[in-house]
Amino acid sequence: MSAPVSTAPWRRLPADLATAMRPQLPATVAAVAVAVTEATPAFAAIADDKFARDVQSAVQVALDRFLDLVGTEEPALPPRFRAVFVGLGAAEAREDRGPEALLAALRTAARLLLRTASQSLARLRPIDTEELIDLSDAVSAYVAELAAASTDGYALQLREQAGEGDRRRQLAELLLRGDGMPSAVEAAAARIGWPDLDAVVPVLLPLDQARDARFRYGADGLVIERGRDAVLLLRAGPRATRAPLAEALAGRWAVVGPELDWPQVPAGVRLAELTAGLAGPDPGPVFVDDHLIALTLRGEQRALAVLTARRLAPLADVRPAQRDSLLVTLHAWLRHWGSRAEVAAELFVHPQTVSYRLKRLRDIYGADLDDPTTRLELLVVLATHLGTPPPPARRG
Numbered sequence: 001m002s003a004p005v006s007t008a009p010w011r012r013l014p015a016d017l018a019t020a021m022r023p024q025l026p027a028t029v030a031a032v033a034v035a036v037t038e039a040t041p042a043f044a045a046i047a048d049d050k051f052a053r054d055v056q057s058a059v060q061v062a063l064d065r066f067l068d069l070v071g072t073e074e075p076a077l078p079p080r081f082r083a084v085f086v087g088l089g090a091a092e093a094r095e096d097r098g099p100e101a102l103l104a105a106l107r108t109a110a111r112l113l114l115r116t117a118s119q120s121l122a123r124l125r126p127i128d129t130e131e132l133i134d135l136s137d138a139v140s141a142y143v144a145e146l147a148a149a150s151t152d153g154y155a156l157q158l159r160e161q162a163g164e165g166d167r168r169r170q171l172a173e174l175l176l177r178g179d180g181m182p183s184a185v186e187a188a189a190a191r192i193g194w195p196d197l198d199a200v201v202p203v204l205l206p207l208d209q210a211r212d213a214r215f216r217y218g219a220d221g222l223v224i225e226r227g228r229d230a231v232l233l234l235r236a237g238p239r240a241t242r243a244p245l246a247e248a249l250a251g252r253w254a255v256v257g258p259e260l261d262w263p264q265v266p267a268g269v270r271l272a273e274l275t276a277g278l279a280g281p282d283p284g285p286v287f288v289d290d291h292l293i294a295l296t297l298r299g300e301q302r303a304l305a306v307l308t309a310r311r312l313a314p315l316a317d318v319r320p321a322q323r324d325s326l327l328v329t330l331h332a333w334l335r336h337w338g339s340r341a342e343v344a345a346e347l348f349v350h351p352q353t354v355s356y357r358l359k360r361l362r363d364i365y366g367a368d369l370d371d372p373t374t375r376l377e378l379l380v381v382l383a384t385h386l387g388t389p390p391p392p393a394r395r396g
Helices: 016-039 049-069 079-094 100-124 129-178 181-189 207-220 242-248 260-281 289-296 300-314 321-335 341-349 351-370 372-386
Strands: 199-206 221-224 229-235
Touching: 016 049, 016 079, 016 100, 016 221, 049 079, 049 100, 049 129, 079 129, 100 129, 129 181, 129 221, 129 229, 129 260, 199 260, 207 221, 207 229, 221 260, 260 300, 289 300, 289 372, 300 321, 300 351, 300 372, 321 341, 321 351, 321 372, 341 351, 351 372
Parallel strands: none
Antiparallel strands: 199 229, 221 229
């Protein structure tokens, strides 16, 4: 009659099992790693060197620990060993794979471990039926512990992801409402790993692209679904600049709003909505920055505010008194089509003073002053910023 199953069935394993298996351990680890990968379709389809290394590392840890357990009553997986398999389960959840593939791989590993252990003992000496039963019990119990740790890791990761989703949704709603206290918004941003929340780029997307946007932008973006569309909020950075967005969103009917400080997210989203109405049948992406002047001329104050901030930003470091004289001169120069004489007459200054100021403006704005679109935008901004100019002085 066989002995009852122990809570540590590896206690009954013969000491010479470890002696028999250790010399072949490197080859066994490599063979088991390849076999569990090839026998599991979800794993076999992964062409990634890091994944292959991770599998081999996990097999190494599992077999080393099994041999250490032979003849002892130790628990199968002390914390540092269990953490390896909790991590494997968590990784499966992060990769959006179900636990079935990992559990199937563990079943394959159990069969190979039992076969390898039996063959290793048989090469040393004859083995009897009771030893085979004990070996089968030990392998089954041990692999069940590995599976339990992996399943726990999978469940923990799912719970963490669900909580992360809630935290990200909370921040997105705070930004879209625009009425949150700065401390509340900053705390919500810190909870999702955005400790230095600064500028945000809003992007309107068709509703059916929300899932893809979450996957594509990961930690850099927040996606919230509305009744008619989805809003992607990208924190400012390399991925939120024009060239990468134009490439990533080509043909996706996206409207990219202006990069604004986070309290202005509602204004950025509204400008994107208004621009969507101007875009027509263009599959995009359409950039609000290309339509700010059109929106401004339609009386949209949000667009004027963005345009003003953009066009006057190069003068931010100029002393206020100098800045005012440069702006007045630039406004007159634009209205008089570059005539220094007429600018000098209007401003009651010497033509050389006009030349000096225009040189400063050239140094600040560079070639932008020769761009027709920039000149129009500056003219509109300055007309609003400076008010209606005085009538030209009478000559004579």
